[in-house]
Amino acid sequence: GQQLNQSPQSMFIQEGEDVSMNCTSSSIFNTWLWYKQDPGEGPVLLIALYKAGELTSNGRLTAQFGITRKDSFLNISASIPSDVGIYFCAGLIPAGQPGANNLFFGTGTRLTVIP
Amino acid sequence: NAGVTQTPKFQVLKTGQSMTLQCAQDMNHEYMSWYRQDPGMGLRLIHYSVGAGITDQGEVPNGYNVSRSTTEDFPLRLLSAAPSQTSVYFCASSQAGGRDTQYFGPGTRLTVL
Numbered sequence: 001g002q003q004l005n006q007s008p009q010s011m012f013i014q015e016g017e018d019v020s021m022n023c024t025s026s027s028i029f030n031t032w033l034w035y036k037q038d039p040g041e042g043p044v045l046l047i048a049l050y051k052a053g054e055l056t057s058n059g060r061l062t063a064q065f066g067i068t069r070k071d072s073f074l075n076i077s078a079s080i081p082s083d084v085g086i087y088f089c090a091g092l093i094p095a096g097q098p099g100a101n102n103l104f105f106g107t108g109t110r111l112t113v114i115p
Numbered sequence: 116n117a118g119v120t121q122t123p124k125f126q127v128l129k130t131g132q133s134m135t136l137q138c139a140q141d142m143n144h145e146y147m148s149w150y151r152q153d154p155g156m157g158l159r160l161i162h163y164s165v166g167a168g169i170t171d172q173g174e175v176p177n178g179y180n181v182s183r184s185t186t187e188d189f190p191l192r193l194l195s196a197a198p199s200q201t202s203v204y205f206c207a208s209s210q211a212g213g214r215d216t217q218y219f220g221p222g223t224r225l226t227v228l
Contacts, residue, residue: 004157031214042119042205042219043158050214088157092213101165101213102148102173105157 006089006106014114019076021109023089031092032065032072033103038085046087047074079113086110117141119220121206127226128196136191136223138206146212147189148173149181151202152222158205164189165212196227 006023013019023032031050035043047058049065049072056063060077072089089106093099122137140147148163150173160173164183178200180192189208193200204223209215 006157009155040221042207042221044219045216048214048216090158095213099174102160102163103158103217104174105150105159107155107157 004089004091004104004106006109008109009107010110010112012112012114013079015079015081017079019079019083019111020073021087022071022073023091023106024071025091025104026070027091027093028069029091030069030094032063033090033092034061034063034072034074035088035090035105036085037088037108043088076111079111081113081115084111084113119206119208119218121204121220121223123223124221125224127228128193129228130197132196133192133194134196136193136204136206136225138189138191138220139187140189140206140208140218141187142208142210142218143186144208144210144218145186146210146215146217147183147206147208148212148217149179149189149191150205150207151175151200152205153202161191161204163212193225196225198227201225201227 034046037043047063054065062075064073086108090103119140145166149161150158159175162181164170206220207217209217
């Protein structure tokens with residue numbers, strides 16, 4: 001299957017600090033997505049990116065679709081306690097290739113915010 | 116509108132037992148999928164369906180069967196459970212797959228002894 005490497009694996013930060021995490025792939029994707037998973041729940045979509053170089057914001061969250069189409073970045077500004085959770089990147093392979101139309105997920109970044 | 120629902124929430128099985136994980140959605144979505152989530156591995160696609168009567172294998176299909184007799188339901192069957200199938204299972208649905216937003220259920224935590 002596709003390999004999506006997400007880093008860091010975990011982060012411990014103080015409330016109010018900014019957070020950065022990234023995801024790299026061995027394959028080109030035509031869509032990058034970022035999800036958040038709260039304990040005991042399923043992932044919820046935060047941001048979707050559809051073309052190389054795109055920079056998209058959702059409140060305090062900002063994500064970018066890498067120029068090479070093999071990476072993506074998520075930044076969270078001024079973290080708050082409710083930002084705690086696991087953040088996953090996910091990618092879609094272009095149509096016509098094996099696995100197209102299905103999501104491939106990264107390994108996740110576990111974020112802990114210390115009040 | 117309940118979204119995506121999954122039952123049961125928790126299940127413990129013995130090796131060799133069979134069971135069905137239920138998944139239902141009330142959003143009239145064509146695309147439904149099953150993932151398993153293991154520590155350090157992210158979510159991996161087991162099976163998916165692009166509409167009633169159509170199913171296909173994902174990344175890790177071995178040991179699992181699915182069927183899609185209605186638009187709303189997409190059950191996942193374990194025919195002979197193995198300890199390697201201990202995991203958290205998530206069902207998801209979207210309008211047509213691909214770039215459409217996928218909505219996830221709350222998950223089923225399965226332990227196979």
